[in-house]
Amino acid sequence: MPRDMTTEIGDEALLVLYANGDRDAARALTLRLLPRVLGYAARLLADRTEAEDVAQEAMIRLWRIAPDWRQGEAKVTSWLYRVVTNLCTDRLRSRRRRATDALDAVAEPADGAPGAVAGLIEADRMAALQAALASLPERQRQAVVLRHIEGLTNPEIAEIMEIGVEAVESLTARGKRALAAALSGQRDALGYEESA
Numbered sequence: 072m073p074r075d076m077t078t079e080i081g082d083e084a085l086l087v088l089y090a091n092g093d094r095d096a097a098r099a100l101t102l103r104l105l106p107r108v109l110g111y112a113a114r115l116l117a118d119r120t121e122a123e124d125v126a127q128e129a130m131i132r133l134w135r136i137a138p139d140w141r142q143g144e145a146k147v148t149s150w151l152y153r154v155v156t157n158l159c160t161d162r163l164r165s166r167r168r169r170a171t172d173a174l175d176a177v178a179e180p181a182d183g184a185p186g187a188v189a190g191l192i193e194a195d196r197m198a199a200l201q202a203a204l205a206s207l208p209e210r211q212r213q214a215v216v217l218r219h220i221e222g223l224t225n226p227e228i229a230e231i232m233e234i235g236v237e238a239v240e241s242l243t244a245r246g247k248r249a250l251a252a253a254l255s256g257q258r259d260a261l262g263y264e265e266s267a
């Protein structure tokens with residue numbers, strides 16, 4: 072299949088094409104989905120290296136189930152986010168069992184930052200957001216990241232987290248309140264001006 076045509080084809084169709092031996096379909100689906108699941112995993116784990124491992128494992132699982140994919144039962148993205156959520160949950164539980172509290176607090180450097188000061192401010196903001204996200208209970212963090220960072224709808228999140236839409240709304244609302252509380256008082260330190 073020509074590469075320029077793959078942008079017009081849906082995720083499920085690309086997965087079926089891959090299952091039938093189309094390597095271009097796999098490439099297109101990887102380019103489309105890997106950045107999203109990597110970002111999601113990085114936000115849940117607060118560790119880019121672990122997130123890369125999780126994203127890679129999730130994509131491998133997607134390729135393994137491709138021949139058995141039952142069309143129309145679930146969206147590919149919903150299935151993939153659920154796998155990433157489960158893998159991240161397993162890793163977070165493993166961290167707790169090992170009782171290691173050492174987390175890398177260093178933010179990723181901003182790509183293409185306009186200047187050093189702007190880059191430092193953005194890094195501080197991202198570090199504050201990541202620390203606030205890390206302070207949330209696991210399910211609240213998942214719901215907030217999926218809704219407000221990944222931009223998924225509540226029904227999609229409900230499917231991924233295997234809970235009801237009302238539970239998603241509750242988790243998201245409580246998570247947003249907890250984030251606001253965790254970040255309150257940091258506006259000046261993070262370079263935000265109070266509005267008059």
